[in-house]
Amino acid sequence: DVKVTQSSRYLVKRTGEKVFLECVQDMDHENMFWYRQDPGLGLRLIYFSYDVKMKEKGDIPEGYSVSREKKERFSLILESASTNQTSMYLCASSLNLRGNGEQFFGPGTRLTVL
Amino acid sequence: KNEVEQSPQNLTAQEGEFITINCSYSVGISALHWLQQHPGGGIVSLFMLSSGKKKHGRLIATINIQEKHSSLHITASHPRDSAVYICAVIPNTGNQFYFGTGTSLTVIP
Numbered sequence: 001d002v003k004v005t006q007s008s009r010y011l012v013k014r015t016g017e018k019v020f021l022e023c024v025q026d027m028d029h030e031n032m033f034w035y036r037q038d039p040g041l042g043l044r045l046i047y048f049s050y051d052v053k054m055k056e057k058g059d060i061p062e063g064y065s066v067s068r069e070k071k072e073r074f075s076l077i078l079e080s081a082s083t084n085q086t087s088m089y090l091c092a093s094s095l096n097l098r099g100n101g102e103q104f105f106g107p108g109t110r111l112t113v114l
Numbered sequence: 115k116n117e118v119e120q121s122p123q124n125l126t127a128q129e130g131e132f133i134t135i136n137c138s139y140s141v142g143i144s145a146l147h148w149l150q151q152h153p154g155g156g157i158v159s160l161f162m163l164s165s166g167k168k169k170h171g172r173l174i175a176t177i178n179i180q181e182k183h184s185s186l187h188i189t190a191s192h193p194r195d196s197a198v199y200i201c202a203v204i205p206n207t208g209n210q211f212y213f214g215t216g217t218s219l220t221v222i223p
Contacts, residue, residue, distance in 0.1 A: 042215035105157040
């Protein structure tokens with residue numbers, strides 16, 4: 001079974017702090033994604049990566065950066081956390097973007113910024 | 115912009131009822147996913163469809179590519195089916211998925 005793990009289930013940070021969210025997948029997937037999920041807005045793509053050291057902006061990249069130094073690991077970085085970044089953050093991976101493009105999701109990190 | 119629209123947003127049903135959740139999309143797609151998210155839990159994939167119909171236990175998913183529409187049906191609903199159901203499409207062009215905002219289903223015993 002594909003397993004996608006995220007470093008924390010719950011995280012509380014203060015405004016202005018630098019925040020790292022880590023995601024690891026164990027199925028050698030090329031593609032990895034970071035989403036945030038907010039009530040009434042659904043899942044919104046922040047960044048995705050289709051290869052090591054490659055990244056593309058999603059719909060809402062402002063205030064975020066990402067790092068993919070190894071194939072299995074995709075990190076989301078909040079350089080200076082703000083209260084409007086309080087949200088559920090979900091990581092996903094997939095083998096292909098087309099055809100068998102099923103995405104496998106991690107359990108999510110609920111981030112609260114005070 | 116909302117490439118994927120789901121209806122209804124919220125649904126409450128009695129145990130045993132037949133449930134339908136609808137998904138309409140506006141872009142050409144290579145496949146459509148139905149996902150399930152339990153409260154506080156991660157998201158799991160239920161179906162991936164590119165045509166026709168798929169069945170898994172009490173769940174049935176259909177897609178009409180010409181009408182750009184898909185439905186998820188739950189037969190003999192049960193309280194453990196209570197979850198948010200999300201429709202997502204893989205477009206023919208571009209590299210990202212488009213997600214609906216989800217349908218929150220509550221099944222009452």
